[in-house]
Amino acid sequence: MKRQIDWIPVLVQCRDSVQRQIAPLIGTLKQQQPDLGIGAGGDPIRQVDLAAEKAIVNTLESFGISFTLISEESGIEEYGGRPCECYVTTDPIDGTTNLLRGIPFSATSIAISTKQTLNTVFAALVADLNHEVVYTAQKGKGAFLNGKRITSSKLTTIDEAVIGLDLNTYRIQKIARQVTSLIENTKHIRPFGANALELCYVADGRTDAFVDLRGKLRTTDIAAAWLMLKEAGARMVLPSGKTLNAKLSPKQHVSFIAAGNPQIQEIILDLIRTKKEAK
Ligand code: IPD
Ligand code: CA
Secondary structure (H helix, E strand, O other), rough: OOOOHHHHHHHHHHHHHHHHHHHHHHHHOOOOOOOOOOOOOOEOOHHHHHHHHHHHHHHHHHHHOEEEEEEEOOEEEEOOOOOOOOEEEEEEOEEEEEEHOOOOOEEEEEEEEOOOOHHHHHEEEEEEEEOOEEEEEEEEEEEEEOOOOOOOOOOOOOOOOEEEOOOOOHHHHHHHHHHHHHHHOOOOOEEOHHHHHHHHHHOHHHHHHHHEEEEEHHHHHHHHHHHHHHHHOOEEEOOOEEEEOEEEOOEEEEEEEOOHHHHHHHHHHHHOOOOOOOO
């Protein structure tokens, strides 16, 4: 029989360890970084990303947990020797560009699941690396910010909504019409640069929605936030409006709309559906 693990304290220890391990590197981030090759997710690996990943792995091993790691940096690896107890999907540092530039918006993201699929995530943590802001969630038990239960936005009109929008792409023309339609209908657009944390802002109602239509975000970035959204009463769907489920892998990319409530979700879906790029 599988043993019961009290996951939230374990995940919080992972976060504490990430903070400790990256602290000495923070002052060096503006300097030229050594070339460590390309990570499993396709981006250059930085020392700080590796230090964060190592901190997570070491902490889980210190609890004697056997797991399959699915990481944006190292890809998929087995740890712990015994049969795998769970999958650990992580983006050790989400918002690396912000961190390197000294912009205080980056996070560590860790999701625990029974299978290598998004819809089996049952425990999660997303921690802001610049502030004392720790989001946690467990399946069926709610989502929390620093231990206080959170719920998503109830705002149902688009004009006053605050909407996160990922515009981080060289191929903006592919989504230009959909994005323009959305921007034209609301006055508060917010691209912050760390999707895991931006999705948690939808979970706790700081923002009303978050939209990423680029088709380039990895499921390693959204795994933990997916549970946070679900447990806070928010929703995350494909641009078609269908339920989002996907393989957990640094090579699996998704587009999605996360919204605080069904009404705002439908408004956004209508805006982007009618504005697909002309053939
Ligand atoms: C990035 C951030 C960013 C998004 C990029 C991601 P990373 O994560 O989430 O907001 O636009 O597509 O790659 O690379 O800093 O882990
Ligand atoms: Ca990353």
